[in-house]
Amino acid sequence: MTAERPPILDIxxxxxxxxxxxxxxxxxxxxxxxxxxxxxxPSGSGKSTLLRCCNRLEEPTSGSIRVDGVDIMAASTDxxxxxxxxxxxxxxxxxxxxxxxxxxxxxxxxxxxxxxxVEAEQSALTALDRVGLAEKARAYPAELSGGQQQRxxxxxxxxxxxxxxxxxxxxxxxDPELVGSVLNxxxxxxxxxxxxxxxxxxxxxxRDAADRxxxxxxxxxxxxxxxxxxxxxxxxxxTRAFLAELTR
Amino acid sequence: MDRGFGFLDAFFKWxxxxxxxxxxxxxxxxxxxxxxxxxxTGISLGLLLAVARSFRVLPASALIVLFADxxxxxxxxxxxxxxxxxxxxxxxxxxxxxxxxxxxxxxxAAFCEEIFWAGILSxxxxxxxxxxxxxxxxxxxxxxxxxxxxxxxxxxxxTNRTIAITKNTALGTVIGVGEILNQATxxxxxxxxxxxxxxGAIAYVMLFIPVVALGRFLETRFSWRRx
Amino acid sequence: xxxxxxxxxxxAIMERALPLLLMGLRQTIVICLIVIPxxxxxxxxxxxxxxxxxxxxxxxxxxxxxxxxxxxPLVLLIFVYSGLPFAGLRPSPFAAVGIAFLLNTSSYYxxxxxxxxxxxxxxxxxxxxxxxxxxxxxxxxxxxxxxxxxxxxDLVSNTVEVVKLTSIASVVALPELLYSxxxxxxxxxxxxxxxxxxxxxxxxxxxxxxxxxxxxxRIAT
Numbered sequence: 001m002t003a004e005r006p007p008i009l010d011i012x013x014x015x016x017x018x019x020x021x022x023x024x025x026x027x028x029x030x031x032x033x034x035x036x037x038x039x040x041x042p043s044g045s046g047k048s049t050l051l052r053c054c055n056r057l058e059e060p061t062s063g064s065i066r067v068d069g070v071d072i073m074a075a076s077t078d079x080x081x082x083x084x085x086x087x088x089x090x091x092x093x094x095x096x097x098x099x100x101x102x103x104x105x106x107x108x109x110x111x112x113x114x115x116x117x118v119e120a121e122q123s124a125l126t127a128l129d130r131v132g133l134a135e136k137a138r139a140y141p142a143e144l145s146g147g148q149q150q151r152x153x154x155x156x157x158x159x160x161x162x163x164x165x166x167x168x169x170x171x172x173x174x175d176p177e178l179v180g181s182v183l184n185x186x187x188x189x190x191x192x193x194x195x196x197x198x199x200x201x202x203x204x205x206x207r208d209a210a211d212r213x214x215x216x217x218x219x220x221x222x223x224x225x226x227x228x229x230x231x232x233x234x235x236x237x238x239t240r241a242f243l244a245e246l247t248r
Numbered sequence: 249m250d251r252g253f254g255f256l257d258a259f260f261k262w263x264x265x266x267x268x269x270x271x272x273x274x275x276x277x278x279x280x281x282x283x284x285x286x287x288x289t290g291i292s293l294g295l296l297l298a299v300a301r302s303f304r305v306l307p308a309s310a311l312i313v314l315f316a317d318x319x320x321x322x323x324x325x326x327x328x329x330x331x332x333x334x335x336x337x338x339x340x341x342x343x344x345x346x347x348x349x350x351x352x353x354x355x356x357a358a359f360c361e362e363i364f365w366a367g368i369l370s371x372x373x374x375x376x377x378x379x380x381x382x383x384x385x386x387x388x389x390x391x392x393x394x395x396x397x398x399x400x401x402x403x404x405x406x407t408n409r410t411i412a413i414t415k416n417t418a419l420g421t422v423i424g425v426g427e428i429l430n431q432a433t434x435x436x437x438x439x440x441x442x443x444x445x446x447x448g449a450i451a452y453v454m455l456f457i458p459v460v461a462l463g464r465f466l467e468t469r470f471s472w473r474r475x
Numbered sequence: 476x477x478x479x480x481x482x483x484x485x486x487a488i489m490e491r492a493l494p495l496l497l498m499g500l501r502q503t504i505v506i507c508l509i510v511i512p513x514x515x516x517x518x519x520x521x522x523x524x525x526x527x528x529x530x531x532x533x534x535x536x537x538x539x540x541x542x543x544x545x546x547x548p549l550v551l552l553i554f555v556y557s558g559l560p561f562a563g564l565r566p567s568p569f570a571a572v573g574i575a576f577l578l579n580t581s582s583y584y585x586x587x588x589x590x591x592x593x594x595x596x597x598x599x600x601x602x603x604x605x606x607x608x609x610x611x612x613x614x615x616x617x618x619x620x621x622x623x624x625x626x627x628x629d630l631v632s633n634t635v636e637v638v639k640l641t642s643i644a645s646v647v648a649l650p651e652l653l654y655s656x657x658x659x660x661x662x663x664x665x666x667x668x669x670x671x672x673x674x675x676x677x678x679x680x681x682x683x684x685x686x687x688x689x690x691x692x693r694i695a696t
Contacts, residue, residue: 055605057601057604057605080607080608080609081607082607083604083605083606083607084606084607086605087605087606088601088602088605090598090601090602092598094596094598094599094601094602095602096599096602096603096617096621097621098620098621098624107603107606107608107616107617108603108606108607108608111608111612111616112606112607112608112612153602156602156606157605157606160606160607255562258561258562259558259561259562317681317684317685318677318681320635320684321635321639321676321677321680321681321684322639322673322676322677322680323639323640323641323642323643323653323676324639325642325643325645325653326642326653326656326669326672326673326676327673329653329657329660329669330483330666330669330670330673333660333666333669334482334483334666334669337478337482337665337666338478338479338482339478362688362691366688366691366692369692411544412636415546415547415548416547417547418547418549418550419549419643421549422646428550429547429549429550429553433553433557436557436558441561442557442558442561442562445553445554445557445558446554446558448550449546449550449551449554452545452546452547452550453542453545453546456545456546456547457541457542457545459545460541460544460545461541464541467590
């Protein structure tokens with residue numbers, strides 16, 4: 001495996017316990033620049049927790065996580081500055097209901113990047129345009145469909161120009177006919193060269209767009225490989241069982 | 249060292265604690281009795297009025313709203329003084345504790361009526377329609393379908409308001425009801441020492457902290473989530 | 476019937492008592508103008524302190540909120556006014572009222588704020604923090620605006636309570652509205668001044684009480 005390009009995300013020996021429950025049992029994972037890595041696995045396997053450790057929304061119990069070369073666990077690391085480089089998209093969108101779409105996207109630009117309001121709104125508008133929602137800039141979340149809300153959420157993360165984007169089941173809360181619009185945006189991001197780590201059940205999307213697929217179960221990586229390897233010829237029986245369940 | 253002892257002596261003199269313990273206990277009994285009576289009559293009357301309002305008979309509803317507005321807008325102490333000093337002059341002589349109970353019950357009833365009414369309104373129309381379409385009468389629908397749902401929502405505000413009103417039993421001291429504060433201030437002026445006052449404050453705290461804790465527990469159990 | 480009119484609605488007595496009552500009203504308003512803003516600020520401080528990660532501070536704030544909500548305001552007032560002199564402090568009626576009311580209203584407002592902040596879903600915190608906003612920025616721009624909007628009826632309703640609370644100051648002879656009215660009553664042996672005071676309270680508070688009902692109903696449905 002050529003290591004000319006250092007990984008954007010480098011996880012070694014990550015462990016996470018909630019009280020006595022061990023949710024992550026020593027995860028090693030590296031995501032290279034512009035890779036789209038897909039994580040699949042049954043619920044309770046720790047996929048979400050893994051994602052949330054990457055920007056320290058959950059505090060890892062032990063192990064190391066380096067983002068763009070910086071150890072995010074180090075005491076000297078400014079976690080807020082770190083979070084600007086990592087974009088996160090949530091299953092439940094979590095848009096701010098009291099602000100317009102433009103306001104949602106621009107807030108961090110103004111408060112975190114300290115851009116002047118006019119410049120921030122311009123950047124926000126650009127981000128909204130990238131997800132195809134420029135004309136909805138003045139709408140409130142309550143006036144948008146689920147798919148539109150999620151796309152605004154993606155724009156919100158995108159506007160900070162992150163090096164890495166984390167997607168935690170981005171389409172699981174959407175009605176089936178709205179899923180496509182969000183996946184298209186994600187495909188577009190991939191084409192533009194974004195590094196992405198995605199937890200999702202959308203297998204067809206994984207087959208088309210993922211560079212690598214990782215199967216997790218009970219807090220550990222069971223198997224990883226290219227989509228063809230994992231979907232067509234999984235080595236482990238647990239992987240086979242999981243895939244069989246899904247395609248029933 | 250000396251000042252410290254003086255403080256203890258002024259607020260926690262043991263012999264006074266011993267001497268006035270029974271009186272403070274008496275006060276507690278009176279406070280609890282009146283509070284319990286107020287809670288019973290206040291909440292029942294409030295519920296009755298809300299149910300009456302749901303019949304949507306205009307003159308009755310208007311009167312209920314008038315009552316609720318006035319008794320929520322006026323300070324309880326004003327009402328206590330009005331009733332206590334005014335009624336004897338028109339021939340009605342009520343003992344102090346009755347005056348206190350009457351006023352506080354009416355005030356609690358006014359607040360409870362509004363809370364229950366909001367609860368009833370918040371039950372979706374569909375519930376009424378479904379129940380009526382199965383042949384259930386108005387009162388039956390109210391009692392078996394609407395109120396159970398409405399009441400669940402009202403637990404936190406009802407508890408909060410009840411706690412607030414029962415604390416107003418302290419106002420009884422102004423008209424001579426023998427509740428905690430009255431006993432405490434009387435003992436304080438007799439003894440020239442603040443220990444009875446301290447005992448009174450502690451008695452109230454012991455009485456109400458569990459109640460407040462219960463209120464918070466009920467509130468999280470039946471959380472009224474907004475928007 | 477005649478007796479009721481004489482006892483409660485004696486216009487001549489009301490007219491004579493009015494100037495005194497209006498002075499009392501002014502005192503009532505002064506108390507409100509001081510206690511309400513300070514209480515709102517103090518309440519916010521209490522609420523924020525009750526969420527800090529420093530255990531002793533958080534514990535102290537929660538205990539304070541519960542304690543001052545458990546003690547009846549009249550008891551607190553009497554304690555400050557009659558009890559503190561035994562500890563060497565001799566507050567004036569106005570100061571005693573100020574201290575007691577401030578402690579009481581801060582804890583009530585504090586509880587309202589606290590419940591409001593708690594009702595904002597964790598997802599909002601997650602989203603804001605994940606874009607790099609600090610804890611205080613998240614609080615200021617994302618959580619508090621939503622929390623305030625949610626608890627506005629409670630805040631207004633509690634403010635009405637504070638205005639009503641001023642009537643208790645009459646017990647320590649602070650010449651606010653009720654004290655003035657009661658003074659007029661004892662001098663004339665007639666309850667009409669009290670009715671007049673009640674009318675003044677109604678004029679001040681009835682519109683707000685209606686407003687609160689409407690706000691509460693809009694949120695409940």
